[in-house]
Amino acid sequence: LIHLLSVEGLPKDILTHILDTASTFVSVSDREVKKVPLLRGKSVFNLFFENSTRTRTTFEIAATRLSADVINLDIARSSASKGESLLDTIANLSAMAADLFVVRHSESGAPYLIAQHVAPHVHVVNAGDGRHSHPTQGLLDMYTIRHYKKDFSNLTVAIVGDVLHSRVARSDIHALTTLGCAEVRVVGPKTLVPGDLKEMGVRVFHSLEEGIKGCDVVIMLRLQNERMSGALLPSSQEYFKRYGLTPERLALAKPDAIVMHPGPINRGVEIDSSVVDGKQSVILPQVTFGIAVRMAVMGIVAHNVREAA
Numbered sequence: 001l002i003h004l005l006s007v008e009g010l011p012k013d014i015l016t017h018i019l020d021t022a023s024t025f026v027s028v029s030d031r032e033v034k035k036v037p038l039l040r041g042k043s044v045f046n047l048f049f050e051n052s053t054r055t056r057t058t059f060e061i062a063a064t065r066l067s068a069d070v071i072n073l074d075i076a077r078s079s080a081s082k083g084e085s086l087l088d089t090i091a092n093l094s095a096m097a098a099d100l101f102v103v104r105h106s107e108s109g110a111p112y113l114i115a116q117h118v119a120p121h122v123h124v125v126n127a128g129d130g131r132h133s134h135p136t137q138g139l140l141d142m143y144t145i146r147h148y149k150k151d152f153s154n155l156t157v158a159i160v161g162d163v164l165h166s167r168v169a170r171s172d173i174h175a176l177t178t179l180g181c182a183e184v185r186v187v188g189p190k191t192l193v194p195g196d197l198k199e200m201g202v203r204v205f206h207s208l209e210e211g212i213k214g215c216d217v218v219i220m221l222r223l224q225n226e227r228m229s230g231a232l233l234p235s236s237q238e239y240f241k242r243y244g245l246t247p248e249r250l251a252l253a254k255p256d257a258i259v260m261h262p263g264p265i266n267r268g269v270e271i272d273s274s275v276v277d278g279k280q281s282v283i284l285p286q287v288t289f290g291i292a293v294r295m296a297v298m299g300i301v302a303h304n305v306r307e308a309a
């Protein structure tokens, strides 16, 4: 693995290797162990062309714990605002001896474009591109599910909400099916569920009550208002009435079901506050596991070098 651009197409053994490697880093990410020298002397450039709280910060922590030098480019104050192109920005940062770019961009495919233009020793990790892919979120979600449920082969997982605009949902679906999850369900209004899901082996539900019945894991998604316009945009109250996860609805899932959410959360829109803060919520552990998972991803890609063309 030279770059991590998507979960799609990654075989089960690579996904499992990343999760197993992450588990070896948990004590470092928890600061029981101070740092490991895996990326000593390497420079990790965080390039977030789209806003982020969790992903950007956990990548920074992860790179620091791997002993890398971390450079966070402030995109709003960068010369991108003067019209410098993405590839010129990358060329200039490469001239500063970058070893690894962590890239978030609102355009699907931007990390791929960068990966095609960097030198053979430079690595690219996708931190979320448009509505296409968010591979490290998918991986940390898998890590979280495996942590609480151990084995994917008996699990029913429901992904609920605005699947149409969600790069997290796509990455989760690919990872869950590759890891052998017994049943992957998608639940949401017809307008927010893409048409190609059945081909991916996913069961589609438009009733939340039906969709979460008997589930082991419920992954809630935010309404991505910034990617919607006009007819697609439901009112928050209407949406909550039909698709908000309340304690009463959660009671339809298995009693030991866990509730996940990639964040940011809109309390009272897709999920009730009492569920966010309730006993079944593992939303904050997801964030913590993200550090170890991102350490694993950077550690693995940074030690593979592709042949120069």
Ligand code: CP
Pocket (backbone or CB within 6 Å): 051, 052, 053, 054, 055, 056, 128, 137, 262, 263, 264
């Ligand atoms: N889950 C996630 O990607 O959150 P951020 O947008 O805050 O990074």
